[in-house]
Amino acid sequence: MPAVITGVIASLLLFINIVVWCSLLFIFTFVKIIIPIPLVRKGVTAILTSIANAWVSCNSGWMMLTQKMNWNIQRPANLDKKGWYFVVSNHQSWVDIIVLQHALNGRIPLLKFFLKQELIRVPVMGAAWWALDFPFMKRYSKAYLEKHPEKRGQDLATTRKACAKFREMPTSVMNFLEGTRFTQRKHDDQDSPFRHLLKPKAGGMAFAMNAMGNQFRSILDVTIHYPDGIPTFWDFLQGKMQRCTVIINEKPIPEELLDGDYENDDTYRLHFQQWVQQLWEEKDQQLNALHNAV
Numbered sequence: 484m485p486a487v488i489t490g491v492i493a494s495l496l497l498f499i500n501i502v503v504w505c506s507l508l509f510i511f512t513f514v515k516i517i518i519p520i521p522l523v524r525k526g527v528t529a530i531l532t533s534i535a536n537a538w539v540s541c542n543s544g545w546m547m548l549t550q551k552m553n554w555n556i557q558r559p560a561n562l563d564k565k566g567w568y569f570v571v572s573n574h575q576s577w578v579d580i581i582v583l584q585h586a587l588n589g590r591i592p593l594l595k596f597f598l599k600q601e602l603i604r605v606p607v608m609g610a611a612w613w614a615l616d617f618p619f620m621k622r623y624s625k626a627y628l629e630k631h632p633e634k635r636g637q638d639l640a641t642t643r644k645a646c647a648k649f650r651e652m653p654t655s656v657m658n659f660l661e662g663t664r665f666t667q668r669k670h671d672d673q674d675s676p677f678r679h680l681l682k683p684k685a686g687g688m689a690f691a692m693n694a695m696g697n698q699f700r701s702i703l704d705v706t707i708h709y710p711d712g713i714p715t716f717w718d719f720l721q722g723k724m725q726r727c728t729v730i731i732n733e734k735p736i737p738e739e740l741l742d743g744d745y746e747n748d749d750t751y752r753l754h755f756q757q758w759v760q761q762l763w764e765e766k767d768q769q770l771n772a773l774h775n776a777v
Contacts, residue, residue, distance in 0.1 A: 489549055490721035496545035497720070504538035505611070512614035528652070531614050532593050539588045542581060550722050554585075558731035562590040565653045567698050569691070569736070570594060572705035573680055573766060574659040575713045578724065582707055583657070586729045591703070592653040597691050618646050618656070620690065646694050655703075656695070658688055660759065665713075677763060679770040685759040689745035689752075697741045702734045706766050708773040728773060734762075 508531060515527045546552065568591050572583060583594060593615070600619045603609045612619075660683035663669065675682050692699065708728040718724055740758060743751035 486721040486723060490717060493545060493549040493720040493722070496549065497542070500538060500541045500545065504534055504541070508534050508611055508614065509607075512610055515614055516610075528614070528616055535593050535615055536588060539584045539593075543585050543588065546581070546585065550719075550724070552724065553726045555726070555728040556586050556731075557729070558586065558590070559733045562587075562703075562733075563653075563700070564589070564591060566591060566700045567649070567653055567695075568592070568655045568701060568703045569688070569695075569699045570655055570657045570703045570705060571660050571688070571762070572657070573665065573707055573770070574661050574663065575665045575707065575709065576719075577664075577716045578714055578719045579659075579664075579707055581719075582727060582729060583705060586705070586731065587655070587703075592655045594655050594657045596657050597687065616648060616652070618649075618691075618694070620694075646698075649695065649698060654698075656691055656699075658691065660684055660688060660763070662687075677767040679774065680763055680767050683759050683763045685752075685756045686745060688759065689740075689743070689755050692736070692741060693743065693745065697738075699736055699741075702736055702762075704732045704734050704762060704766065706730045706732075706769050706773075708770060710773070730769065 511527050511531050511534070515524050515531070518524070518527075570583070570587070570591075572579065587594065595615070595617045597618050597620050598612060603613055603619055605612075661681040662684045663681065665679070665681055669681055673682050706729070708730075709724065710726045710728065711724070714724040737754075737758060740751075740755055743755070745752050745755060
């Protein structure tokens with residue numbers, strides 16, 4: 484079958500999958516909005532999460548129908564659907580998100596991203612993220628805090644309040660530490676010390692960990708490698724991504740890093756940055772070995 488035809492069929496199946504499951508999602512989102520009773524909202528949230536997981540499973544289904552993919556997924560055998568995980572990964576393509584969902588769906592709780600508070604106003608998706616209890620972060624810039632010192636610490640307090648529900652609800656928080664997709668130009672502009680990675684941004688991860696307290700069971704450190712080159716999303720839909728390697732390592736979170744003031748405590752910030760730097764050095768070595776094995 485020509486690649487373009489494969490891409491059209493895959494795109495159609497993706498669109499149908501979105502329409503079907505989002506329609507159900509928004510029906511229950513409406514129920515959650517109009518009935519602000521905690522017990523009802525908790526039950527509806529469980530239904531919404533099941534719908535989101537079904538959407539991800541159906542994505543894997545149409546992928547298997549349209550893509551002749553050779554998957555190499557290495558993951559711990561003891562992953563827990565009722566656990567709390569902080570998931571980090573390198574970022575090269577929009578395909579990464581579908582790859583992560585495919586590799587982890589049904590093995591850990593639904594992947595959720597920390598979002599900026601302003602994104603709750605995004606039409607349709609803002610309501611969906613709210614309904615699925617994606618945590619919204621309210622962060623003040625240093626310049627703002629210099630003018631309004633009375634606001635210092637309120638951003639973290641607001642985010643902690645938003646995350647309070649996760650103490651009873653197993654959660655997987657996802658973060659691309661590089662903050663953007665890898666390209667050689669970005670790598671060169673940054674003068675990155677890594678061969679296959681951009682510089683990691685530790686601040687957002689530290690903020691999320693501080694907000695969640697000691698809730699996380701561990702880090703899931705994910706390395707994604709495309710042996711035949713980084714695909715675009717259209718390449719992926721056309722079936723041109725023949726191979727994909729996903730290596731998932733579970734790592735402990737140093738206890739002293741679970742709670743601290745990243746913005747104001749220089750010692751804590753240094754230790755956190757050193758820990759993230761070590762994670763990235765190990766990931767870069769792993770990616771280098773994968774590149775050399777091709």
